[in-house]
Amino acid sequence: MLLIRCPYCEEERPELEFRNAGEAHIARPTNIAAESDDDFEKFFFIRANPKGVIYERWRHIHGCARFFNAVRDTVTDKFVMTYKAGEPKPAKLPGAAK
Amino acid sequence: MKKYSVFAIAREAMRGHKGWEEQWTSPEPKKEYDVIIVGAGGHGLATAYYLASEHGITNIAVLEKGWLGGGNTGRNTTIIRSNYLYDESAGIYDHALKLWDGLSQELNYNVMYSARGVMMLAHNVHDVQVFKRHIHANRLNGIDNEWLTPEQAKEFCPPLNISKEARYPVMGAALQRRGGTARHDAVAWGYARGASARGVHIIQNCEVTGIKRAANGAVSGVETTRGFIGAKKVGVVAAGHSSVIMNMAGVRMPLESYPLQALVSEPIKPVVPCVVMSNTVHAYISQSDKGELVIGAGTDQYVSYSQTGGLHILQHTLDAICEMFPIFTRMKMLRSWGGIVDVTPDRSPILAKTPVKGLYVNCGWGTGGFKATPGSGNVFAHTIAKDEPHPINAPFTLERFRTGRLIDEAAAAAVAH
Numbered sequence A: 001m002l003l004i005r006c007p008y009c010e011e012e013r014p015e016l017e018f019r020n021a022g023e024a025h026i027a028r029p030t031n032i033a034a035e036s037d038d039d040f041e042k043f044f045f046i047r048a049n050p051k052g053v054i055y056e057r058w059r060h061i062h063g064c065a066r067f068f069n070a071v072r073d074t075v076t077d078k079f080v081m082t083y084k085a086g087e088p089k090p091a092k093l094p095g096a097a098k
Numbered sequence B: 001m002k003k004y005s006v007f008a009i010a011r012e013a014m015r016g017h018k019g020w021e022e023q024w025t026s027p028e029p030k031k032e033y034d035v036i037i038v039g040a041g042g043h044g045l046a047t048a049y050y051l052a053s054e055h056g057i058t059n060i061a062v063l064e065k066g067w068l069g070g071g072n073t074g075r076n077t078t079i080i081r082s083n084y085l086y087d088e089s090a091g092i093y094d095h096a097l098k099l100w101d102g103l104s105q106e107l108n109y110n111v112m113y114s115a116r117g118v119m120m121l122a123h124n125v126h127d128v129q130v131f132k133r134h135i136h137a138n139r140l141n142g143i144d145n146e147w148l149t150p151e152q153a154k155e156f157c158p159p160l161n162i163s164k165e166a167r168y169p170v171m172g173a174a175l176q177r178r179g180g181t182a183r184h185d186a187v188a189w190g191y192a193r194g195a196s197a198r199g200v201h202i203i204q205n206c207e208v209t210g211i212k213r214a215a216n217g218a219v220s221g222v223e224t225t226r227g228f229i230g231a232k233k234v235g236v237v238a239a240g241h242s243s244v245i246m247n248m249a250g251v252r253m254p255l256e257s258y259p260l261q262a263l264v265s266e267p268i269k270p271v272v273p274c275v276v277m278s279n280t281v282h283a284y285i286s287q288s289d290k291g292e293l294v295i296g297a298g299t300d301q302y303v304s305y306s307q308t309g310g311l312h313i314l315q316h317t318l319d320a321i322c323e324m325f326p327i328f329t330r331m332k333m334l335r336s337w338g339g340i341v342d343v344t345p346d347r348s349p350i351l352a353k354t355p356v357k358g359l360y361v362n363c364g365w366g367t368g369g370f371k372a373t374p375g376s377g378n379v380f381a382h383t384i385a386k387d388e389p390h391p392i393n394a395p396f397t398l399e400r401f402r403t404g405r406l407i408d409e410a411a412a413a414a415v416a417h
Helices: A037-044 B006-014 B042-055 B087-100 B103-107 B125-140 B150-156 B184-197 B239-248 B311-324 B370-386
Strands: A003-006 A011-014 A019-023 A053-059 A067-073 A079-084 B032-038 B060-063 B118-122 B146-148 B172-176 B201-203 B208-213 B219-224 B227-236 B256-265 B275-278 B283-287 B293-299 B333-343 B350-353 B359-363
Touching: A003 A079, B032 B042, B032 B219, B042 B060, B042 B184, B042 B359, B042 B370, B060 B227, B087 B370, B103 B184, B118 B125, B118 B150, B125 B146, B125 B172, B146 B150, B150 B172, B184 B201, B184 B370, B208 B239, B227 B239, B227 B370, B239 B256, B239 B333, B239 B359, B256 B311, B275 B311, B283 B311, B293 B311, B293 B333, B311 B333, B350 B370, B359 B370
Parallel strands: B032 B060, B032 B227, B060 B201, B118 B275, B227 B359
Antiparallel strands: A003 A011, A019 A053, A053 A067, A067 A079, B118 B172, B146 B172, B208 B219, B219 B227, B256 B293, B256 B333, B275 B283, B283 B293, B350 B359
């Protein structure tokens, strides 16, 4: 079971309190009806699914109930960091080579 | 290839078992092949086997980064059935089921296919309605599936608890008698032996690190940890790593990879005569010929390549098993493991040509690919050999996520994903 730090509650809580909400930083189109089939496919179905660092959304559903973003390594399942929803994708990850 | 038979066993018994040959050879990779298959699991080996046996293409390399059959082929719960809802799914899964019947004879290798019946339990009114709809749809597609009352279900599987006092009482069950189990390792080994005997090169410990494309965009070969290997046609059959491999050719996939766990108990005398599945309490169980209860759990909720999952997932599954079979509450579990399954948005596989000429993909089998192994390899071999899909896999395109022509088994599969 993962131990996840909620950036709002500011503490690490067990995975059972959280719900994974898929890949982060996918912007919903402002005018979805005008999207081409290609763009809709990219937005709705295509996923990065990386082997390595993933940017993903979590929801602290049995806690503060808020969505936030996390950076995690999908090989080790170790979290690199978590940050609040709406904050930009971190340019540099803590611990990453300079 | 020496034929396996009772006479071969007798002959070898007389001479100290010195005459058995290797089941497949381990050649050095050549500079170029007609076809390269990435991934030596059941589906990849079956593809190579049918390319050789049905399409006369034998200049093939099957590349495997680990060992043969060491991925999901060796990690699943070996359940075989074809009672899917939609026509497209029924077509491909029943094609596989028909090949399972007779596969041991065809391969001259005992894959231990046992049509012991797959029984799916209904625990509420919705389950009853859905299963009856399945039964009618299956029958229209010529696939056997029948409705059982709780009493008939208990007769078919005596240790089942059908008490009305249960938290989720059994209200009936759908039974596919042709469904059952097979020996997963033997499937990979049998196809490997058959392919190798026809000249296919199976190259283990050879990881694909890149896909090379010629100036016109077509595939020209693969970079591997053992050097460049040329080929005009490359078939990617890499299960949980499919999107990683496809990215090497610049093709982004509608896939996400999740851990899926299974576990086995200590071995006991025969007690579960069939496969029992339950969507609502979420567990499935059968008993291996060694006597272990083979139990399948659900996926974890997050993308991972770790081949391990959360303990609470297993605990939840065992809660369900104890609910269905109170007699197992004091059983000990011996070991558990995880595999990485590649899941598509509509929970149906992709077996298709890709936007890259000469690149083919067979992926997205999610949590239920083992049952399809022979059928998947058979139609994928056709797709590669003819450069066009077999009518059975024609609907399972990559383009369906753009056109919207989904095969939405997400809501129709036997267990929740």
